Each structure stands twice: as C-alpha cells, then as structure tokens.
Amino acid sequence: MIEVHNIQKSFNGNPVLKGITCTFETGKCNLLLGGSGTGKSVLLQCIVGLMKPDLGSITFDGLVFTNNKVDIKQEIRRKIGMLFQGGALFDSMTVYENTEFPLKMLTPEMSKEERRDRVEFCLKRVGLENAGTKMPSEISGGMKKRVGIARAIAPNCTYLFCDEPNSGLDPATSIKIDELIYEITHEYGITTVVITHDMNSVVEIGDHIIYLHKGQKLWDGNKDEILNTTVPELKEFIFSSSLVRAAKKVDEETEGGLAAATSDEAYNI
Amino acid sequence: MVKTFGEFLIFMQSMLVRKERLGTLWQRTLDEAILIGIDSVFIVAIVSAFIGAVTCVQIAYNLVNPLIPKSTIGFMVREMTILELAPTITSIVLAGKVGSSIAGGLGTMRITEQVDALEVMGINSASYLVLPKIVAAMLMFPLLVVLAMVLSITGGYLAGTLSGAMSAQEYVEGIRTDFVPYNIVFALIKSVVFAFLVSAISSYKGYYTKGGALEVGAASTGAVTNSIIAILLADYVLAAVLL
Numbered sequence: 001m002i003e004v005h006n007i008q009k010s011f012n013g014n015p016v017l018k019g020i021t022c023t024f025e026t027g028k029c030n031l032l033l034g035g036s037g038t039g040k041s042v043l044l045q046c047i048v049g050l051m052k053p054d055l056g057s058i059t060f061d062g063l064v065f066t067n068n069k070v071d072i073k074q075e076i077r078r079k080i081g082m083l084f085q086g087g088a089l090f091d092s093m094t095v096y097e098n099t100e101f102p103l104k105m106l107t108p109e110m111s112k113e114e115r116r117d118r119v120e121f122c123l124k125r126v127g128l129e130n131a132g133t134k135m136p137s138e139i140s141g142g143m144k145k146r147v148g149i150a151r152a153i154a155p156n157c158t159y160l161f162c163d164e165p166n167s168g169l170d171p172a173t174s175i176k177i178d179e180l181i182y183e184i185t186h187e188y189g190i191t192t193v194v195i196t197h198d199m200n201s202v203v204e205i206g207d208h209i210i211y212l213h214k215g216q217k218l219w220d221g222n223k224d225e226i227l228n229t230t231v232p233e234l235k236e237f238i239f240s241s242s243l244v245r246a247a248k249k250v251d252e253e254t255e256g257g258l259a260a261a262t263s264d265e266a267y268n269i
Numbered sequence: 270m271v272k273t274f275g276e277f278l279i280f281m282q283s284m285l286v287r288k289e290r291l292g293t294l295w296q297r298t299l300d301e302a303i304l305i306g307i308d309s310v311f312i313v314a315i316v317s318a319f320i321g322a323v324t325c326v327q328i329a330y331n332l333v334n335p336l337i338p339k340s341t342i343g344f345m346v347r348e349m350t351i352l353e354l355a356p357t358i359t360s361i362v363l364a365g366k367v368g369s370s371i372a373g374g375l376g377t378m379r380i381t382e383q384v385d386a387l388e389v390m391g392i393n394s395a396s397y398l399v400l401p402k403i404v405a406a407m408l409m410f411p412l413l414v415v416l417a418m419v420l421s422i423t424g425g426y427l428a429g430t431l432s433g434a435m436s437a438q439e440y441v442e443g444i445r446t447d448f449v450p451y452n453i454v455f456a457l458i459k460s461v462v463f464a465f466l467v468s469a470i471s472s473y474k475g476y477y478t479k480g481g482a483l484e485v486g487a488a489s490t491g492a493v494t495n496s497i498i499a500i501l502l503a504d505y506v507l508a509a510v511l512l
C-alpha cells in the first residue's frame with residue numbers, strides 16, 4: 001500500500017498540487033483520473049521520486065520515501081517499475097537489451113542464464129517473444145508500451161506506475177494494454193497506479209479510482225460507485241465522454257439504473 | 270551567466286556521487302570512446318591533411334626572399350601545426366561533430382523520458398550517461414590530435430614537394446630544425462582541456478534540455494557555439510600560462 005499524505009507542489013508560486021491525501025491499495029489497479037493539466041503527472045513524479053514535493057509525505061508499505069535517507073530511497077526505488085507515456089525505451093538497445101537492462105544494473109548477482117530466462121519470461125508475458133532482436137524504432141506504439149511493461153516488471157517490481165498507458169493508441173490496442181496491466185497486477189499482487197483520462201479504462205480496470213481536479217482530490221471509490229457520484233466536477237467529467245453519454249441514452253430509453261444517478265445538469269453539458 | 274556556471278558546477282558534482290559499479294562505467298566509457306574516437310578519424314584526417322597542405326603552400330608563396338632557406342617552410346609548418354593548428358582546429362572540428370552528437374543524444378533521451386527511466390530505476394543518470402562521455406573524450410582527443418599532427422605534416426610534405434616549392438630533403442630538414450619536445454606535451458595538455466570543455470559543456474546543454482524536438486536542435490547548436498568559445502578562451506589562457 002502506498003500512502004500519500006498532504007502532498008503540495010507549486011511551480012513559480014503557481015500551485016499545481018494543493019494538498020493531496022490518498023492511498024493506493026496493494027494488488028489493485030489504482031487509477032488517477034482527471035482532465036489534462038490537473039497535476040496527475042506531477043503527482044506521479046513526486047511519488048516515484050523524479051520530483052520533490054514542497055510538502056507532504058509518501059510511504060511505501062511503511063517505508064517513508066520522502067525523508068532523506070538515501071538507502072531507504074534506493075531500496076524503494078528497486079521495487080518500482082514505471083511505464084512512461086511514450087515508452088521511454090533506450091533507443092540504442094534492442095527490445096531484449098531494454099528488458100535486460102534493469103536486471104543488469106540492479107541485480108548484478110544474477111547470472112547471465114538467469115537473466116536470459118527472466119527476460120524471455122517477461123517478453124513472453126507481454127506477448128513479444130519474437131521481437132527481442134528488434135530496435136525500438138522498428139516497432140509500433142502498442143509494442144513499445146508492451147516492452148515498457150516488460151522492462152518495468154523484469155526486476156519483480158512491487159509497485160508499477162503507468163503514465164497514460166493508452167495515449168496515442170487506437171481503441172483496440174488500448175484495451176489490450178489495459179487488460180495486460182490489469183492481469184499482471186492481479187497475477188503478481190502488484191500495487192499498480194495508472195494515470196488516465198479515459199472512461200474506457202475506468203470501466204475496464206478501475207479497482208480503485210482517485211479523481212483529481214485542479215490539484216485536489218475530489219473523490220475516490222471503485223468503478224461501480226463512480227457512476228453514482230454526486231460530485232459535480234466528476235459528473236461533468238464522466239458525462240463529457242460521448243460513449244458514456246450514448247450508454248446513458250440507451251439506459252434511459254430502457255429506464256435503466258444509470259438515469260437515476262445523474263442529474264440533467266450533468267447530462268446537458 | 271553566473272547562475273549557469275553554478276548550475277554547471279552542480280551538474281559536474283552530481284556525476285560523482287552515487288556512482289555505478291566501475292565495470293559498468295568502464296564498459297560505457299569504451300562504447301563512448303568508439304563513438305567519439307573511431308567515428309571522428311575520417312573528418313579529423315581530412316581536415317588536418319588539408320590544413321597542413323594549405324599552410325605549406327601559403328608559407329611557400331609568402332617566402333620569396335632568396336636569403337631565407339627553403340627548409341624554413343617545413344620548420345614553420347611543424348611549429349604551426351603542433352602548437353596551434355592540430356590541437357585547436359581538431360578540437361573545434363570535434364566540437365562540431367562530437368559536441369552536437371552528445372547534446373543531441375542526451376537532449377533526445379531527456380525529452381523522451383529515457384533519463385527519467387534511468388532515475389526511476391535508481392540509477393544516477395548523470396554519472397551513468399555523462400561521466401563516460403567526458404572520460405572517453407579526454408582519452409580520445411589527444412590521440413586524434415596526434416593523428417592530426419602527423420597528417421598535417423604529411424599533408425605539408427605532399428603539397429610542398431608535389432608543387433615543386435621545395436625538395437623533400439629541404440622539408441625534412443626543416444621539420445627537424447630546433448625541435449622542442451615540450452611543444453607536443455603542451456599540445457596534448459591543450460587537447461585534454463579542450464576535450465573536457467567540449468564534452469562537459471555539450472553534456473550540460475543536452476542533459477538539461479526541456480521541451481521538444483525544437484529544443485533538442487537548439488541544445489545542439491548551443492553546445493557547439495559554447496564549446497568553440499570555451500576552446501578559444503582556454504587556448505589563450507593556456508598559452509599565457511604554460512608557454
């Protein structure tokens with residue numbers, strides 16, 4: 001479990017995170033949901049240590065990440081895997097070498113054979129067993145994300161962070177990547193945090209959802225509760241998705257349950 | 270300006286904390302040495318051979334006084350190339366070639382989040398990416414400068430003898446006159462200093478790139494211009510201090 005307590009961050013006096021407190025649950029897909037520019041990426045960068053929050057604390061299963069003990073930080077970092085928005089694959093290395101890289105760097109005690117087995121296992125797990133010799137420039141966006149996932153989970157990560165895993169992908173590939181993240185999370189009991197603004201992902205994989213709006217947490221709950229929310233900003237966010245609107249229309253025509261949960265105001269956006 | 274310089278010093282210092290294992294860094298240094306050294310041999314060879322040739326032809330053209338022996342041409346080619354042209358021109362050429370590639374490479378890694386990916390793994394990206402580049406440059410620049418010296422003098426020989434400005438014997442006699450071995454040492458010291466300046470400035474420019482592809486281009490350009498200015502300033506300071 002990752003506990004985030006009262007995180008604040010501003011850039012040049014311009015507050016981006018205004019005191020966020022939330023928890024990410026173990027073995028679940030925790031979604032950070034919110035519109036563009038609400039500070040989702042900044043929050044994630046604070047959590048993984050790429051950025052220093054102005055105030056607040058972050059605790060990984062009891063280990064405090066935000067104090068200044070270098071060895072504790074390093075210990076936590078070894079358990080973190082991250083999937084970046086564009087994949088962030090090392091473009092001078094093949095797919096195989098990319099996946100092997102964290103093992104080489106972080107677990108020097110591993111033998112070459114053990115590493116090979118682990119890399120082959122991870123590449124197979126993300127469905128890329130035949131792409132090991134390809135360079136990042138030769139593969140598609142969806143494949144890059146898969147390699148990113150393989151690289152993130154290769155050192156047996158405890159925490160997996162994904163910044164907009166669906167950005168730049170077609171809907172079908174998006175769903176596949178979402179499913180892969182969901183399956184991996186539940187197979188290995190990883191604490192996964194996924195940034196998204198996509199309602200498809202919410203419905204698909206949202207075990208626990210945290211809604212951010214203008215640097216504040218306005219709501220959290222699971223995917224069944226989200227459609228019944230009474231938070232106006234969240235309602236507006238959900239029903240600006242045309243798919244959800246269409247679903248709601250069908251629902252209304254058949255007098256389903258969704259209609260009761262939403263006000264006309266939200267529907268008329 | 271002062272702020273930039275302070276940031277630069279902090280950047281240099283950040284490379285030296287939380288270092289990776291030496292074996293890893295050495296392997297990275299060898300890879301970088303190949304990129305910086307071997308891949309630059311061709312351009313350095315072309316430039317230095319022609320500079321030697323042109324220097325020789327122009328000195329011959331200017332030396333019309335029959336009282337001055339023809340061997341003076343060889344002597345002057347040697348002095349000019351060893352002291353100034355080989356180390357400085359080679360380093361300026363390398364500032365263009367190596368500097369832009371270092372800044373462009375690091376800038377691209379920065380904007381595509383590859384640097385962040387290293388940091389998230391707990392790797393000190395400055396030490397892992399930049400330190401090997403600087404060490405490799407400081408190893409390879411002197412070798413390239415030695416190559417440039419040899420080829421410049423050879424270029425001068427070919428141009429001088431083929432154009433009939435003097436005989437082979439006169440040229441060889443010239444380049445052997447009053448030879449001061451310290452000049453070679455001085456040139457090598459210069460090349461190591463220039464190597465540090467080019468690789469460190471270009472790394473700094475690339476490593477702190479913000480934005481997109483346009484900024485990567487700007488970082489490369491900035492790396493080259495700043496490196497060249499630094500080379501020329503250092504050239505003057507070293508000449509004043511060491512000669």
Ligand SMILES: Nc1ncnc2c1ncn2[C@@H]1O[C@H](COP(=O)(O)OP(=O)(O)O)[C@@H](O)[C@H]1O
Pocket residue numbers: 011016034035036037038039040041042043
């Ligand atoms: N390094 C930075 N320097 C200054 N402002 C930043 C920086 N990173 C993010 N911001 C600002 O913080 C806000 C939130 O950004 P971000 O977290 O990327 O949004 P998103 O929720 O879309 O991921 C934006 O207004 C952005 O301009």
Ligand SMILES: [Mg+2]
Pocket residue numbers: 040041
């Ligand atoms: Mg973002």
